[in-house]
Amino acid sequence: MGAGHDHGSHGHNHGPGHVHGSANQRRLGIAALITAVFMVAEAIGGVLTGSLALVADAAHMFTDAVSLGFAWWAFRLAGADPTEKRTFGNRRLPVLVAFANAIAIFMITAFILIEAAERFQEPVTVLAGPMLVVAVAGLIANIVSFLVLMGGHKESLNVRGALIHVAGDLLGSIAAIVAAGVILATGWMPIDPILSVLVGLLILRSAIKLCRESGHILLEGTPAGLEPGRVRTVLEGHIEGVAAVRHVHVWALDENRPLITLNVVLEDDADGFRTIAAVKARIKSELGVDHTTVEIDPPDIGHGAQAPRGAAT
Known part of the structure; x- marks a missing residue:
């Protein structure tokens, strides 16, 4: 009579929650694939056109592709049955992935800010026309990903977190479009590193929040x-x-x-x-x-x- 232990709903339920999980997993997989493809396109476009704004947005899309991919992967593994070595199964895996993703975002943001500082000192000529084409294509891809995720189950933190990431990508693509437009209209090259810094700070803000929330859980905070x-x-x-x-x-x-x-x-x-x-x-x-x-x-x-x-x- 010394202790009582309640697992409540920790039994294996394959009802509506399982259906939502399968649908969310599929949506995350589609969004991750779209984001990854256009991340590569933007990275190549950024290198060829000399646009740091495109590179910054590609970096943002890279972190989001990784985040979406791990979220998809976590949906697959989180429902695994408990074992003798893992009595809670893999339920904490998504939290660990989120923390690792936040650290990666810090590193990428640091690269963007350092590169922007160098470009302020030594401006680089940007091919604004091709940059605009790539940025518009990236914006379309982000809109498609956003619409795919909008149909997901809103009670899923994975899906809501993915929506926030893709919304950040939308802003990054818009920043690249604005930079290309300004360069085409005025020839003012500093707009490219200026907007890349803004995108970097946007990424940094999301990373700090992600790191704080996931770290709190990993440290078994209340x-x-x-x-x-x-x-x-x-x-x-x-x-x-x-x-x-x-x-x-x-x-x-x-x-x-x-x-x-x-x-x-x-x-x-x-x-x-x-x-x-x-x-x-x-x-x-x-x-x-x-x-x-x-x-x-x-x-x-x-x-x-x-x-x-x-x-x-």
Whole structure:
């Protein structure tokens, strides 16, 4: 009667959620393929025309192609059955991929900014006509990818994240078109590195957010709205038989799967099994968490140092 463990909906469900996952996987695959093809086209066009704006947009499209590809791959692997070595399966794989993608974006952004600084000092002649053609083709590709993803299941963070990336690509293509137009109209070459810097900063902003959110999960940070104090407030005084709630730990397996462990002290003559069930039911109804581990503490255990998480599982 010492501990109760609830896997809730961790069973293998192949109903509507599985259907949405398959559709989203297909949409991500199409968007990744389109982005990758036009990333190559823009990179070649940037080199041939001398346009840093095109190279910057190609770099942005590269990170997005990788992100979309890994998101597609993660959909394939995330549903794998748990094993003895991976009791949660591959549920955290998309988070790890997101963190690695953020690091790659930092490196590419640094390259763009350094190259732009060099071009401010030594301007490079840009072939604005071919640059405009390539930029327009890239814009069309980004619009197609955006429309493909718009039809995805909006509850999927993978799909919403992909939409944000493709929207960034749209802005990058627009920046390249504007740069080509300005050069054609005025011959003013500095517009190319100026707009490439703006695209680089756009990428950097997205990378910082991606790194912060994925790193928080990897470090087992507390999900927003599930702070231990709130968990105690939801339980204490609301569950018959619970005298105190201690050692609350909250973290997340991925963006959608929070987990809670906690210890409770029972009131005299309380039924342990019934109380554990009531604690889990209230956490699920009030906080939406369906994976909770509850351990019963004897009343004479002090309120001192927090027990390690392993003690509550």
